Amino acid sequence: MPRxxxxxEGEDFxxxxxxxxxxxxxxxxHFDFLSPGRRxxxxxxxxxxKTEFAARVWRDAAxxxxxxxxxxxxxxxxxxxxxxxxxxxxxxxxxxxxxxPDDALCYRxxxxxxxxxxxxxxDSFGLEEVLKDNPEVGTYIIDEASFFDERLAYVVxxxxxxxxxxxxxxxxxxxxxxxxxxxxxxxxxxxxxxxxPLTAYCEHPDCMDSAFYTYRYYQVDGRECPALYFDPLIxxxxxxxxxxxxxxxxxxxxxxxxFLPAKEYTFFTLKPLGEEAGKGxxxxxxxxxxxxxxxxxxxxLYRNLMLRYAEDPDGEIYTNAIRPSHIAEKALCYLFxxxxxxxxxxxxxxxxxLELDTAYMSxxxxxxxxxxxxxxxxxx
Numbered sequence: 038m039p040r041x042x043x044x045x046e047g048e049d050f051x052x053x054x055x056x057x058x059x060x061x062x063x064x065x066x067h068f069d070f071l072s073p074g075r076r077x078x079x080x081x082x083x084x085x086x087k088t089e090f091a092a093r094v095w096r097d098a099a100x101x102x103x104x105x106x107x108x109x110x111x112x113x114x115x116x117x118x119x120x121x122x123x124x125x126x127x128x129x130x131x132x133x134x135x136x137x138p139d140d141a142l143c144y145r146x147x148x149x150x151x152x153x154x155x156x157x158x159x160d161s162f163g164l165e166e167v168l169k170d171n172p173e174v175g176t177y178i179i180d181e182a183s184f185f186d187e188r189l190a191y192v193v194x195x196x197x198x199x200x201x202x203x204x205x206x207x208x209x210x211x212x213x214x215x216x217x218x219x220x221x222x223x224x225x226x227x228x229x230x231x232x233x234p235l236t237a238y239c240e241h242p243d244c245m246d247s248a249f250y251t252y253r254y255y256q257v258d259g260r261e262c263p264a265l266y267f268d269p270l271i272x273x274x275x276x277x278x279x280x281x282x283x284x285x286x287x288x289x290x291x292x293x294x295x296f297l298p299a300k301e302y303t304f305f306t307l308k309p310l311g312e313e314a315g316k317g318x319x320x321x322x323x324x325x326x327x328x329x330x331x332x333x334x335x336x337x338l339y340r341n342l343m344l345r346y347a348e349d350p351d352g353e354i355y356t357n358a359i360r361p362s363h364i365a366e367k368a369l370c371y372l373f374x375x376x377x378x379x380x381x382x383x384x385x386x387x388x389x390x391l392e393l394d395t396a397y398m399s400x401x402x403x404x405x406x407x408x409x410x411x412x413x414x415x416x417x
Contacts, residue, residue: 068097070112070119070176073201076193076228080210081235082251082289087207088144090235091124091178094205095142095149098122098176112175114201119175123154125167127184129271129404142178161189168196175202182206182225183218184271186406190224213253213287214266214297237289248289252296255361256280262357263296265338265364266303267371269401282361283397296351298358302341307368311378319383322372323391330365330391338364365391366398374407381409 069075079087101112101120112119124142140155141148154174156167164179182189193204206225212218217226239248253264253272256279264285272285279286290296306325314322328336339359346355369387372378388395388411395411402409 067100068094070098070101070203073114073119073203074197075203075230076197077203077205077231077233078210078225078229079205079207079233079235082211082237082248083209083287084145084240084289085235085237085248086144087235088142088180089146090233091180091205091207092142092144092147092149094176094178095122095124095151114175116173117175117200117202118173119201119203121154121174122176122178123156123167123171123174124151125155125164125177125179126157127181128157128159129184158185160186161192164189164192168192168202176205177202178205178207180207182208183210183222185221187219187221187224190221190228194228209251211250212270213251213264213268214300215250215295219270239291239294240288241290241294244291244294246291246293248291250290250292250295252288252290252294253285254288254296255282255285257282257357257360260357260360261354262360263298263354265299265358265367266297267299267307268367269370269405270375271405272401282363296354296358298342298346298355299338301345302338303371306337306341307372308376308378311372311376314372314383315378315380319387322379323387326365326368326387327391329368330393333359333364363394363397366393366401369393370398370401370405373409374402374405384409385411 079090081087098120101108109118109120137143137148138150140151140153142151142155154171156163158164158167164185168174168177179185179189179193196202197204206229208222208225209218210222210226217223236247236249238244239246240252253268255262255264268285310322310325313319325337329338333339342356342359346352349355366388369379369384373381373384387393388398399409399411
């Protein structure tokens with residue numbers, strides 16, 4: 038079982054100084070490079086400081102490297118030294134940090150330079166190449182590990198057990214739907230030895246509660262438009278506010294202000310339509326996707342949102358979810374790539390017949406590791 042990071046030593050220290058009985062919080066200590074084989078999850082919503090914590094580990098390592106040879110004996114296993122830190126980022130995340138140096142470990146409000154100890158990889162096979170090329174590195178920080186294939190969890194576990202290497206994962210465990218992000222995230226929980234949970238302020242303007250969730254929304258015509266439940270699982274977003282339907286914004290939100298419309302619609306309407314289409318009865322799905330594309334107010338989605346949220350105090354925000362474009366494309370991508378309810382041939386045919394935005398669909402499916410060539414649609 039993973040252990041939750043907790044350091045109660047500070048209470049005894051403050052009592053020794055004569056402090057009265059007061060609330061003493063956990064100490065915020067320098068990072069431990071002594072223990073071999075740790076697999077540390079830094080979890081929390083976007084904006085909770087996961088990558089900033091990783092940057093602090095980097096700075097702690099720089100201080101620890103100035104210690105004597107006796108310390109090296111404590112922080113090393115074989116040829117690797119856990120004070121030697123290497124940062125790894127996913128290739129698809131590169132666009133988020135285009136304004137920073139190529140060797141930067143970036144976080145909100147700053148960055149540290151990693152020099153040659155940084156790499157961008159696409160999958161677990163890329164990680165194996167980095168491990169092979171850097172046998173002296175003792176600590177790897179792998180940013181957003183949940184974006185990688187699930188095989189990565191076992192590559193990490195085996196290497197840490199065999200070599201005594203430490204891995205640190207600043208990553209989302211929950212997606213914008215408040216579900217476990219994916220099978221990779223679930224496996225990361227299984228192999229973790231330590232968990233360090235982080236929170237943030239809820240970024241709703243009227244709230245000061247702690248936020249545990251990452252909220253996705255679009256800014257359309259100055260309106261906050263929550264992402265629908267079936268929005269693509271992976272949509273890479275940066276730290277700058279974006280206007281429009283194609284790129285979402287992210288914020289840390291508490292339970293009260295994390296708006297997630299169309300979950301009921303997804304399970305009661307969209308998925309049953311996909312199941313029927315998979316059995317050969319495609320007309321009901323055609324009708325709904327056509328409505329989402331051409332006339333949203335006559336769709337079952339619109340009716341569901343009006344019925345469910347018309348009397349809700351936040352009803353206007355919930356119903357704003359219908360305003361962004363490409364809802365039909367998102368619904369089909371969800372049924373194809375996440376639910377496997379419709380096949381590629383039907384996906385191509387519907388995209389062609391309904392004149393959907395195939396460039397958007399191609400990009401979305403590629404980011405979610407289900408690439409499709411829509412040029413084939415012309416052959417159907």
